[in-house]
Amino acid sequence: MSATFQWYESNGAGETGTADRTETNWKSIDDSTTAYSSAPIVDGTNSFDKWQYGKFSGTFNQILNGLWAHTAVAFGTGLTLKASPTMTVDADRLAYATPSATTNATLTYNATSAIAIGSGKAVWFGATGPASSGKAASMTTNPCYTNYLTTQLQTSGASANDTAEVTLSLRYDEN
């Protein structure tokens, strides 16, 4: 068996975390329930920023070497995916902010192009939640959490209808 991994999404002013998220769709609403088709993004505006993270529990000795990237399928013209920065020091982690459609200037990593996961941004791990201090490149505390893997889809001159279905990947090592 391996460590138990769960995707979480935080929403609302209260940073309410929902476990076991099964999709990542950028929408014009801050929730994890509304169908994306019911909350389209108007060209020239942004999606609400999406605050997702991973939680590790179950049985493990250590989680380490985290990487995150947009790994497959190109976005169409006029679409830009911005993401939280790569982790090089603990202070690079993002503090939670209530999701909104305002351009999030803290999302400094441009993830529009698909790249190999080995070239992805570094993800760190912490013992008390995605925004908490104490993030490190490896973690033995159980449970532990990634830093926030926040994204926002920004549009300018985009075509109508659904985007291509892109793939985002999180890679990590465990033992």
Added chain:
Amino acid sequence: MQQPRLSYLFEARFKDGTTYFQPPTDVSQEHPLTRSSFYDVVQRLSEVDVFTLRGCGRVHSVHLADGHFVTDDQIIHSPHGQLTNYRLIYFRRMQVSVGGQHKRPEMIAYFIGWQANQPDTGKNFQMMLEISADGASIIRK
């Protein structure tokens, strides 16, 4: 999410001749609710002599006395000359893909190897054997 099964299980042979076998459940004997079996090995890390992965009809070992590997009966020596203080490296590489529908974590590869130091300078060296899910192995220096 459902956890992937382990296609390779490890054995850690210690300098005193005893061997620890990873159970298929990968649960620590000491802390079965929170720790994997490698935690038990970590408690005796400096005593590990040979660390072996077995699975898919293949056998891959790292020998920590001098840093050589044996992979499917082929011996691979360290190119770094005489080093000291060999420390075991072992981990599994996992990947989760998300999009319109999230997928469960997949096991991409297993890694075994070591870190060691040059006796006079203390310079750190590392050498690992990567065993991919399809059984292919490659040295990573």
